[in-house]
Amino acid sequence: MTDEHPHQLTLHEDPRSGNCYKIRLIAALLGTPLAIREYDIMRGETRSPEFLANVNANGRIPVLQIGDRFLPESNAACWYLAEGTALIPQDRFDRADMLRWMFFEQYNHEPNIATLRFWLAFVGEAHLSEQQRAMIPAKRMAGEDALALMDEHLATREWFVGGTVSLADIALYAYTHVAEAGCFRLRDRSNVCRWLDRVAALPGYVPMPQAED
Amino acid sequence: MTDEHPHQLTLHEDPRSGNCYKIRLIAALLGTPLAIREYDIMRGETRSPEFLANVNANGRIPVLQIGDRFLPESNAACWYLAEGTALIPQDRFDRADMLRWMFFEQYNHEPNIATLRFWLAFVGEAHLSEQQRAMIPAKRMAGEDALALMDEHLATREWFVGGTVSLADIALYAYTHVAEAGCFRLRDRSNVCRWLDRVAALPGYVPMPQAED
Known part of the structure; x- marks a missing residue:
């Protein structure tokens, strides 16, 4: 699958979040390599000025990083990963x-x-x-x-x-x-x-x- | 556009709902004919047994009816109408x-x-x-x-x-x-x-x- 993703894929996540797990699970089902960058939402690590300026102004995870672009919203990231695969119906x-x-x-x-x-x-x-x-x-x-x-x-x-x-x-x-x-x-x-x-x-x-x- | 939609399209809606208006507006921008079936949410008309059984078990509008199939969730209906048009980016x-x-x-x-x-x-x-x-x-x-x-x-x-x-x-x-x-x-x-x-x-x-x- 890697040739379909010329850019490195990095998941910005908290492992306790089900929204983040969706993306991990889809990547696993598709065999798509995914780098992981962990945050602790309980410590407000997704509300830091750096996170808001560089990763997601909405202060939420997950965010799927595709090369140097950032895609918030778990279900949008699921869609991105699965386009062209059997996880999205043809009809x-x-x-x-x-x-x-x-x-x-x-x-x-x-x-x-x-x-x-x-x-x-x-x-x-x-x-x-x-x-x-x-x-x-x-x-x-x-x-x-x-x-x-x-x-x-x-x-x-x-x-x-x-x-x-x-x-x-x-x-x-x-x-x-x-x-x-x-x-x-x-x-x-x-x-x-x-x-x-x-x-x-x-x-x-x-x-x-x-x-x- | 009608040849792209072999089935009649009917919007089940309350005209005061912004979620319904999204679909009307997209149909208008695309020139897609849309039949309208109105309900009064203030009178609970989307909670009737008939509505729940036949239109949307979730009791909500809008629902886009495509032939004899029913598609709830406004943004899913927007997607359905706009597939293949310039309203969905190619990239x-x-x-x-x-x-x-x-x-x-x-x-x-x-x-x-x-x-x-x-x-x-x-x-x-x-x-x-x-x-x-x-x-x-x-x-x-x-x-x-x-x-x-x-x-x-x-x-x-x-x-x-x-x-x-x-x-x-x-x-x-x-x-x-x-x-x-x-x-x-x-x-x-x-x-x-x-x-x-x-x-x-x-x-x-x-x-x-x-x-x-």
Whole structure:
């Protein structure tokens, strides 16, 4: 694959982030070499003046560095890596439908399921602000709604779009498979559980790096 | 353009929604005919059993209907309509960078700027729940951050990606140009204001339908 990427690819990431793991997993599935530059988001390392000026003015990771250019937003980086591969469907409707699930992931899934994991498993409930604590029930309900929608969708199919794995599956897998760290119950979502197993069985699959330091 | 779309295209929408307007505007810029099916989100018409079963199990508009298939998520519908046109850059990095701004729009921009417009201009502050009122300051700050980032990005370029208008501009335009309805001040963001004028001057541009009933 390397000849398709004349520029060095560097992932600016925190290994505890599911958004970063998406990109690692896609690179592994495709056999694409990826250099890693780690940051500790808990120490504000993505808010330093250097990071904001040189890597991402939005102060967030992951950022995929392609030569001397920087690409923020995890799902945009997934798209960049996978263009021209079987992880993006050939069919026009399916390709847009894949993006549909990736936008769903960033709008309905990640702000609820990833945020509760971050708050409960990393920040710790005792350290949350009063306003954050007040938002937990709404995020819990919205996260359950997202999981229910996924479970219903997977009742009649093995993958989110078309007949094979696509970026939609990888984007949704990243925070779904660790949702229990945010106190979401997965075992009642049997279609989701079987799909998680399917993703983990893909040739080239790599697990998420250890969540603990 | 019609020969590129053998199936009838129908937009399921509420004309007050900026997410729906994105799709109308792209169809207008491309000269693509689009049938319209209107719903009133204030009356819960996108939560009816029929809508959930037949149009979008997620209970949201817009949905682009392509023949007998349904495509939710505004930015996925934008992608579907614009594939193969000049609204999607040819360059691989630019294409991913366009998606980067579209994911930014759905993650950092819409949940703050569109939500405050909806709460303040449509629901009315007096009818908000206590929890919604408590979220206003955080959404105000996050929305201002998004506008500041856009203004900084536009300081050195006319369009978000590459040298010409792309889906990134249309996606960000929809709720930015009506942000004042959510009590965001635009006139201090001079680069944003000039870019709004540029979008409004595009050949084929159509304004957002009247916000009032």
